[in-house]
Amino acid sequence: MERFEQLYRDWKKEAKKLTTDLDLLPLEALIEVFERVNVEQEKTDDVRKAVSMLVLEETTTLPPNHQPTPDAVSLFIGYLATKLVKDGANVLELGSGTGTLVHAVLTQLKDATAQAVEVDETMLRLSYAISNLLGKPVSYFHQDALAPLFVEPSDLALVDLPIGYYPNDDMASGYALKRDEGHSYSHFLLIEQAMRHLKPGGHGIFVIPNNLFEQDDEGKLKQWMDREAVVKGVLQLPTTMFKDERYAKSLLMLQKLGEGVKRPKQALLVELPSFTDVRAVANIVKQIDDWFKTT
Structure with missing residues (x-):
């Protein structure tokens, strides 16, 4: 599994938990996740790809x-x-x-x-x-x-x-x-x-x-x-x-x-x-x- 796929899975899991625990809308949960995670050791392109996948997934119904x-x-x-x-x-x-x-x-x-x-x-x-x-x-x-x-x-x-x-x-x-x-x-x-x-x-x-x-x-x-x-x-x-x-x-x-x-x-x-x-x-x-x- 490539690194961006792992980031995508981890962040998706965290966002889903936040939507339940804090009663947030999916995009609001993503904001919370992105504000919390530490990516100092990650490659920028891996982060960008993972972010793009998550955002695309949550906006398909718009x-x-x-x-x-x-x-x-x-x-x-x-x-x-x-x-x-x-x-x-x-x-x-x-x-x-x-x-x-x-x-x-x-x-x-x-x-x-x-x-x-x-x-x-x-x-x-x-x-x-x-x-x-x-x-x-x-x-x-x-x-x-x-x-x-x-x-x-x-x-x-x-x-x-x-x-x-x-x-x-x-x-x-x-x-x-x-x-x-x-x-x-x-x-x-x-x-x-x-x-x-x-x-x-x-x-x-x-x-x-x-x-x-x-x-x-x-x-x-x-x-x-x-x-x-x-x-x-x-x-x-x-x-x-x-x-x-x-x-x-x-x-x-x-x-x-x-x-x-x-x-x-x-x-x-x-x-x-x-x-x-x-x-x-x-x-x-x-x-x-x-x-x-x-x-």
Whole structure:
């Protein structure tokens, strides 16, 4: 048995005991466990894997917009992050949830720090406990990610976009991507919000629905991107990850305009293979590496 599996079993047993003894909800019990355990002698990756397994197990019944980013996707985004930003980068995640994505990215970026914005208090407390467990420096902001933010300008923004309408029309009115009639798309507004808080030339990585641009019936998203950002690439996630192809997703890489920023001659357009196909993934990673070297 690998070490992360043993940690997972031990912590799961402890969490189950706490739910009974203290009458806690499963996620609250995980927070207690993560606050109590000592991991000084453990490898960070073993801790991260065990944590990811426990969090995934306890969030499978949540609505799709509240479920954590799959571990394989988070790690792949971390790989892309190493290609886009330098050591010591500051990372911003909006709607950080349990922190699966930001923690996976921080484990791959050297000397990076992060800021995370999350409206759900339980999710924020869980993510905070995990940050401490992993020894990763994350500053947390408990608020609506579309309200005014008081975060430092970042080098890299991450958002696993929740799909739907944003009910606060007054707040949405301050965005270029608001709809002319009715509620605006929260996922459009979050792209704009994330890019607002990047340094000039900073990068954003977004988990988007495959039909994102088809939803742009008013043409505002395309106009805004032409004006504010450079599309670096779109990487379609493996369709095998989704029970229904209508809900399949991709990774969108944007760069904020700034001095010296140029549009690539050819954006990176890739269909990713199943993450369980090691050889195919290695081949596609080589292609991506080559694209970055020549762009």
